[in-house]
Amino acid sequence: MLDDNLKSQLKAYLEKVTQPFEIVASLDDGAKSEELHSLLTDIVGLTDKISLRTDGTDPRKPSFALNRPGEETGLAFAGIPMGHEFTSLVLALLQVGGHPPKASDEVIDQIKGLEGALRFETYFSLSCQNCPDVVQALNLMAILNPDVHHVAIDGALFQDEVEERQVMSVPSIYLNGEPFDQGRMSLEQILARVDTGAAKREAARLNDKSAFDVLVVGGGPAGAAAAVYAARKGIRTGVAAERFGGQVLDTLAIENFISVQQTEGPKLAAALEEHVKQYDVDIMNLQRAVTLVPAARPGGEHRVQFESGATLSSRTLILATGARWRELGVPGEAEYRNRGVAYCPHCDGPLFKGKRVAVIGGGNSGVEAAIDLAGLVAEVTLIEFMDELRADAVLQKKLKSLPNVEVITGAKTSEVNGDGTRVNGLTYEDRASGERHRLDLEGVFVQIGLVPNTEWLEGSPVELSERGEIITDERGMTSVPGIFAAGDVTTVPYKQIVIAMGEGSKAALGAFDHLIRS
The missing domain is CATH 3.40.30.80 (Glutaredoxin)
Structure with missing residues (x-):
């Protein structure tokens, strides 16, 4: 064996x-x-x-x-x-x-x-x-x-x-x-x-903490890099994260992280946390930010309130709350989530062995998902909103070689169908003709990109773009002095791990510069 x-x-x-x-x-x-x-x-x-x-x-x-x-x-x-x-x-x-x-x-x-x-x-x-x-x-x-x-x-x-x-x-x-x-x-x-009683005890413990010099909100690649760079400056640094590692934890193969030929998301996330722990950084997990209270005066302390009931204060903040999988937003999606609607083909694919599934999205993630699933399921239908796939040419070539994959372009997914218990179909609209079609299937894998985790900032003075991303300047500072942001949650283009790490490092250096100047 x-x-x-x-x-x-x-x-x-x-x-x-x-x-x-x-x-x-x-x-x-x-x-x-x-x-x-x-x-x-x-x-x-x-x-x-x-x-x-x-x-x-x-x-x-x-x-x-x-x-x-x-x-x-x-x-x-x-x-x-x-x-x-x-x-x-x-x-x-x-x-x-x-x-x-x-x-x-x-x-x-x-x-x-x-x-x-x-x-x-x-x-x-x-x-x-x-x-x-x-x-x-x-x-x-x-x-x-x-x-x-x-x-x-x-x-x-x-x-x-x-x-x-x-x-x-x-x-x-x-x-x-x-x-x-x-x-x-x-x-x-x-x-x-x-x-x-654990959450209440932890909230009470966090409420007793004195103010940080830099508080990083989020523990993904951007947040981890920011914490390392801030701690190396010898200033009081904290990281409050819902889960350390962020979306990297949901990534299977990583093959474009420079100097590392191949790794897996959970391994990289563990390495990030271990690196941060090499420094005097206060890591606080299971903390979902819900409210930002900016400093009342220049040079004052910003406060972040968390779902647990805890409140943390800091002279500067680095917001690195990342992004999550974008949802279709169509009838049936929420009702049948985890009952046929899935977002991780690597995790849930084996449960659909021998069945018919659809993959929504024609970018790299969607085409990779269809390729992986084709080796497990009976049939894969890839549905793309635009008139052509957006994935890399090498992936499209591989996809076209698979006999049990059908590609439908120019199609708008309009509903996930089910019997009240689980998914049994999907309805889409031909964007050219307006004609509606139904596919009989047992699973729908959604791969249509990311949405920033900024709902908790709505109504705050931190300026957001039309897409809900945090707007930053060349040093990573937001519209509020002393509050910085980095990673997939910002308007910085190209959502990649290596870019997020660079932006996190830059934001930490920007925060340190702000501290010494103010």
Whole structure:
């Protein structure tokens, strides 16, 4: 199952296991069970600290649990955790085996203090770059608290469950048999949901903080670069972010980040956070900005109020709240979100295996999505509003070579159709003739660009463009002295990671210059 190179790497990791434990597998006569048995046999052959039993009675087959002697940890995998989930498997092996997690002592104590039975189930796909964060967080909770149980389920392998529960987006999390949430969540976000007093305690803690010299609002590439450049100047720097990494977390392959030939979004996001942590920067996660209160006088302190109830003050601000996927804004889209309407083909594509789907958008993202999906689904229809595709020529050439892809241009998507439970079609209008057409399908992937996260600035003195982007000058300053902005949230063209980092750095230098001059 594992090649020699991977075995060698895994063997080195397993040397960190200090406590013996056993893997209990539940198998049948199928090919997937044979595949899982081969994987588990490879693992136990690399260390004398782990043993294997194959007499498990879990009705999900193939599956396996990781148990310490005489103790069920409550941690299990249903399926074969390879692909993006191989890291989740390795971490689970290490942590059950006694290797300490990277979580802070405060977070570990919060997990151990949770009360009441919490039985989580997470449906994932092996190609989902968002799923490992959820799987690893819930696994750690199960390891640290005997009242928490978690099973990570490969949705592509357990299609009957996926159909019964109408899971059409991953990661999809259930708690005690009921839907809990969907999409990427950090450990801190999950804890905030199950520990109802956590947000109030955190808000009180933030309200006690003294004013910053530079407060960065947003933790994507622009925000991270701004924090590093500000901290290197020796001034008091803070970062308040809804999720560190921003939209990069939702990006699969990154191949145009200069000097790095290829990486993945979550890896880059983790590297950004680790770099920021090398400096004296106060990082405050799970903070969504809702109100900006500019300084009442020149040289005064600006204030940002957050959804949590916290308020932070700073002599200068750098707004780097980024952008999010643009929605179609047509009837049926909101109603069927995560029930056939999706925005991440890498994450949710495997759930549509053998089905018919549409991709809306003919730019690079849309064409790449159609190419990826064509290898999984029965049919892909790519719908573009303009009369021709806008993607790079090399991508269009690849798209045209695929036999199960149809391209419709000059088409306006007018409605997502469904049966009240899930998507069953899409209606579009031919822009030339005005004629309406309906496509029968099971999934719609929306890839039509970005919209800036500036709703919270409406009504503030910070000037916005007609598209809602923050207008900045050559130093990154907004229309309000002492308030700067950077990244995808601004009018700066070409929304690219490398450009956002440069703009974040520039904004930090601009903020420092403003401080010393005022």
